[in-house]
Amino acid sequence: xxxxxxxxxxxxxxxxxxxxxxxxxxxxxxxxxxxxxxxxxxxxxxxxxxxxxxxxxxxxxxxxxxxxxxxxxxxxxxxxxxxxxxxxxxxxxxxxxxxxxxxxxxxxxxxxxxxxxxxxxxxxxxxxxxxxxxxxxxxxxxxxxxxxxxxxxxxxxxxxxxxxxxxxxxxxxxxxxxxxxxxxxxxxxxxxxxxxxxxxxxxxxxxxxxxxxxxxxxxxxxxxxxxxxxxxxxxxxxxxxxxxxxxxxxxxxxxxxxxxxxxxxxxxxxxxxxxxxxxxxxxxxxxxxxxxxxxxxxxxxxxxxxxxxxxxxxxxxxxxxxxxxxxxxxxxxxxxxxxxxxxxxxxxxxxxxxxxxxxxxxxxxxxxxxxxxxxxxxxxxxxxxxxxxxxxxxxxxxxxxxxxxxxxxxxxxxxxxxxxxxxxxxxxxxxxxxxxxxxxxxxxxxxxxxxxxxxxxxxxxxxxxxxxxxxxxxxxxxxxxxxxxxxxxxxxxxxxxxxxxxxxxxxxxxxxxxxxxxxxxxxxxxxxxxxxxxxxxxx
Ligand code: FAD
Ligand code: N01
Numbered sequence: 001x002x003x004x005x006x007x008x009x010x011x012x013x014x015x016x017x018x019x020x021x022x023x024x025x026x027x028x029x030x031x032x033x034x035x036x037x038x039x040x041x042x043x044x045x046x047x048x049x050x051x052x053x054x055x056x057x058x059x060x061x062x063x064x065x066x067x068x069x070x071x072x073x074x075x076x077x078x079x080x081x082x083x084x085x086x087x088x089x090x091x092x093x094x095x096x097x098x099x100x101x102x103x104x105x106x107x108x109x110x111x112x113x114x115x116x117x118x119x120x121x122x123x124x125x126x127x128x129x130x131x132x133x134x135x136x137x138x139x140x141x142x143x144x145x146x147x148x149x150x151x152x153x154x155x156x157x158x159x160x161x162x163x164x165x166x167x168x169x170x171x172x173x174x175x176x177x178x179x180x181x182x183x184x185x186x187x188x189x190x191x192x193x194x195x196x197x198x199x200x201x202x203x204x205x206x207x208x209x210x211x212x213x214x215x216x217x218x219x220x221x222x223x224x225x226x227x228x229x230x231x232x233x234x235x236x237x238x239x240x241x242x243x244x245x246x247x248x249x250x251x252x253x254x255x256x257x258x259x260x261x262x263x264x265x266x267x268x269x270x271x272x273x274x275x276x277x278x279x280x281x282x283x284x285x286x287x288x289x290x291x292x293x294x295x296x297x298x299x300x301x302x303x304x305x306x307x308x309x310x311x312x313x314x315x316x317x318x319x320x321x322x323x324x325x326x327x328x329x330x331x332x333x334x335x336x337x338x339x340x341x342x343x344x345x346x347x348x349x350x351x352x353x354x355x356x357x358x359x360x361x362x363x364x365x366x367x368x369x370x371x372x373x374x375x376x377x378x379x380x381x382x383x384x385x386x387x388x389x390x391x392x393x394x395x396x397x398x399x400x401x402x403x404x405x406x407x408x409x410x411x412x413x414x415x416x417x418x419x420x421x422x423x424x425x426x427x428x429x430x431x432x433x434x435x436x437x438x439x440x441x442x443x444x445x446x447x448x449x450x451x452x453x454x455x456x457x458x459x460x461x462x463x464x465x466x467x468x469x470x471x472x473x474x475x476x477x478x479x480x481x482x483x484x485x486x487x488x489x490x491x492x493x494x495x496x497x498x499x500x501x502x503x504x505x506x507x508x509x510x511x512x513x514x515x516x517x518x519x520x521x522x523x524x525x526x527x528x529x530x531x532x533x534x535x536x537x538x539x
Contacts, residue, residue: 021049
């Protein structure tokens with residue numbers, strides 16, 4: 001029997017989900033399968049999450065289309081056709097809308113509704129949830145599907161309000177698009193978003209000035225139309241592809257390489273790196289050698305290869321040097337892939353400003369002033385990223401047992417068990433939370449695994465007449481230590497990345513995702529469930 005009932009003041013559901021991207025959509029589908037009353041709240045006026053918001057020029061995925069998709073529905077897999085290797089944002093948004101139609105999801109999604117408060121009620125043992133406009137709902141299970149990269153980060157630069165031109169953040173791009181024809185544009189940020197946007201904006205704008213704080217290593221994407229015979233093969237072998245992604249390290253259907261970069265001769269290495277550079281995509285880092293992310297010397301061979309490519313591609317040696325990353329190992333910031341990124345700096349209408357040595361001092365009515373010069377601009381694009389993994393969670397205003405705020409509980413870094421749950425917050429489930437593989441993987445694979453695990457857990461609780469679940473303090477402490485220990489065996493902590501919280505002033509420096517791999521993580525979660533949710537306290 002479902003808890004669903006409504007009154008004038010509150011509506012009660014079995015489960016409330018926040019967010020209608022890949023995560024929230026599938027979660028709703030699974031909750032319905034269990035026969036639960038469920039409601040999804042979504043701030044946007046449509047489904048899609050990341051692909052609803054990130055409409056900047058050049059936005060596309062960098063996981064390949066045939067596995068950057070749901071795998072749970074054979075019908076969806078067989079009916080949907082991808083046009084190319086890395087589809088652009090509108091195509092992925094169309095796909096997610098297609099899935100929402102197919103699963104008839106919209107009738108249980110309340111759009112244009114932001115959740116601003118969620119309190120665990122110590123008396124009713126339910127979650128009391130508040131929307132931005134002051135409406136209240138309650139639920140036994142509170143499931144966050146708010147996305148790891150959904151809280152846009154606009155740096156606090158003096159004078160922004162005085163700027164007379166227009167400004168935009170890549171993650172909140174206007175739906176009607178922006179025409180930069182004839183405009184002088186400045187872009188701040190050279191992460192994945194900047195690297196995708198820069199070549200496209202440069203081709204349109206009168207002039208583009210790129211304000212770069214840290215140079216990035218990027219590898220060509222080599223996008224191409226999806227050959228019909230490949231599409232056919234993929235459709236015929238989806239089961240095998242899915243099996244591989246689920247057992248893999250990064251949620252992609254590739255075999256993990258067996259050789260160390262240090263076992264190869266320089267000539268052999270060059271041949272391997274050349275071949276992956278020519279194929280394009282993440283294979284360069286993930287399929288060439290097995291030790292690039294754990295051994296500094298091995299890593300340096302790949303880093304040096306990319307540095308040489310920059311020198312080859314970029315004609316002006318001063319610009320090439322500015323674009324060359326030297327201060328962190330390759331792959332330790334989320335690797336971008338690109339289409340003509342380094343080549344774009346050969347254009348006459350593109351200027352690169354190194355704001356590490358010549359910092360931005362202020363935004364003026366006319367443009368951006370660094371310690372050296374003022375750049376007159378008609379538009380500024382912030383490609384400055386997100387308050388990753390915890391930003392959107394904290395904005396939910398979550399308070400657990402005894403009224404403790406999640407933000408307070410995690411003041412020194414996230415404390416979770418499996419990245420799914422946290423002590424003191426019963427029946428709160430966090431999809432792709434910190435301490436799970438999430439952003440270190442092809443995300444639909446990790447999202448599906450979390451959604452299915454949560455659904456299995458709720459089913460178990462109902463079958464055993466259990467009211468609440470939360471991690472034991474011991475299990476959580478052991479998991480957090482394990483996550484940190486594994487991260488410290490890699491080179492990841494050596495970069496000032498958003499994985500480390502380094503992009504947000506004052507954020508604790510903790511490596512946020514789980515580095516142990518999608519397959520092993522999945523097995524551990526399954527084992528814990530099989531042992532009656534070992535490490536959890538259930539009442
Ligand atoms: P999201 O898609 O972020 O959806 C979260 C939703 O929650 C949003 O719609 C948001 O509006 C809503 N929400 C948040 N807070 C509230 C609130 N308080 N109240 C109401 N609603 C709220 N991953 C990959 O694996 N491969 C890729 O190629 C890839 N490309 C990416 C490209 C870009 C530009 C970005 C930004 C990310 C990319 N990612 C990629 C990561 C991507 O975020 C995930 O793949 C996936 O889309 C996440 O889905 P989600 O449903 O968990 O979160
Ligand atoms: O954000 P980022 P993003 N002053 O944080 C700079 C996914 N994604 O939106 O390196 C000046 O990576 C910052 O400089 P620095 C993917 O997971 C995927 O690009 O901190 N500069 C950096 O250059 C990705 O990793 C795709 O020194 C400032 C940039 O802004 C994640 O989303 C596409 C600054 C931010 O880079 C985030 O990517 C897009 C300041 N105050 C996104 N603050 C795909 O291709 C920040 N910067 C799939």
